[in-house]
């Protein structure tokens with residue numbers, strides 16, 4: 440009679456273990472924690488797809504609700520590092536810059552008469568998720584404001600599915616131009632020679648794109664002094680780079696998820712996903728993708744041999760016709776900063792580029808670092824061997840990772856020394 444509960448418990452345990460367990464590379468630290476996090480994400484995604492399929496809600500809305508629910512729960516558990524508990528001296532205002540909602544963090548008073556640094560930050564989340572006001576973004580912005588004596592401006596650009604490219608980019612650009620205006624710099628007592636633009640993942644994409652536009656705009660008298668890009672998304676022509684293939688199933692950014700974020704951002708039909716995975720969208724029959732453009736994303740030339748390993752360059756001769764026409768944004772430097780020419784890159788500010796070994800976007804970042812350097816820009820590349828995509832956002836208990844804390848510390852220290 441006692442056998443049944445035992446069998447039940449054992450099978451339940453095995454099913455949960457089977458669901459949670461995924462093979463991870465040996466040098467990923469705290470693998471069990473990453474597996475739990477991944478299981479949480481997978482469950483959220485699957486439930487969201489189910490709700491969408493049943494016609495209840497757009498799956499992006501469901502994902503947003505679950506993340507908010509989770510954050511609420513964490514706060515309820517008495518996490519010591521949220522909201523006002525961190526850097527209580529930092530002053531917060533939720534206002535608009537050129538009509539775009541922003542959160543401004545002002546450092547504690549003191550040192551009157553001295554100009555302060557400025558940092559504009561674009562959060563990540565695949566151009567569809569996230570908010571600079573929530574979770575670790577808010578914590579990091581408070582830390583930056585306090586430690587760097589900086590006025591930090593976090594931009595709440597609009598997201599998919601409400602909008603798609605180029606709206607998020609244009610929101611960020613409008614906020615950036617306002618930030619760099621004499622009037623705003625004076626109002627906040629910011630040194631015009633010490634203003635950074637920064638962001639992670641999709642936010643790194645926006646930061647790189649905005650930085651290029653401002654750098655080449657002769658009407659802007661004040662420009663960004665540095666750009667700090669954290670595992671940025673930079674191109675959509677090649678989804679078969681060594682890092683896309685090596686890290687295809689590494690949490691939390693699976694290859695299919697990143698390709699899907701791109702389709703959403705470019706306002707393209709999601710059914711194109713298999714074509715993009717096969718690089719059919721950038722086949723040689725598309726004459727508007729010139730050899731010159733291809734060379735700008737050619738990892739066989741731009742990557743160090745240690746990253747190339749035995750991966751093959753996937754160049755399709757005859758792919759599907761028309762995919763590029765269905766998403767013209769794919770060749771636009773405002774969506775794909777890696778496609779910019781050397782004359783544009785040469786004008787860009789000094790760069791900090793953070794990459795993680797276990798990240799599909801590793802090679803986007805490495806190739807951009809190389810191309811900026813070749814254009815004569817000073818680049819500091821920080822590569823985290825134990826890093827995975829998203830680690831920068833995991834610094835708050837219970838979702839904290841050692842590599843997350845190290846990456847945030849390295850980033851703030853770099854700004855301290857270079858901004």
Ligand SMILES: *[C@@H]1O[C@H](CO)[C@@H](O)[C@H](O)[C@H]1NC(C)=O
Pocket residue numbers: 713714717719757758759
């Ligand atoms: C890519 O294009 C080729 C040639 O048109 C086609 O045979 C193949 O099925 C396509 N691959 C995918 C995944 O759609």
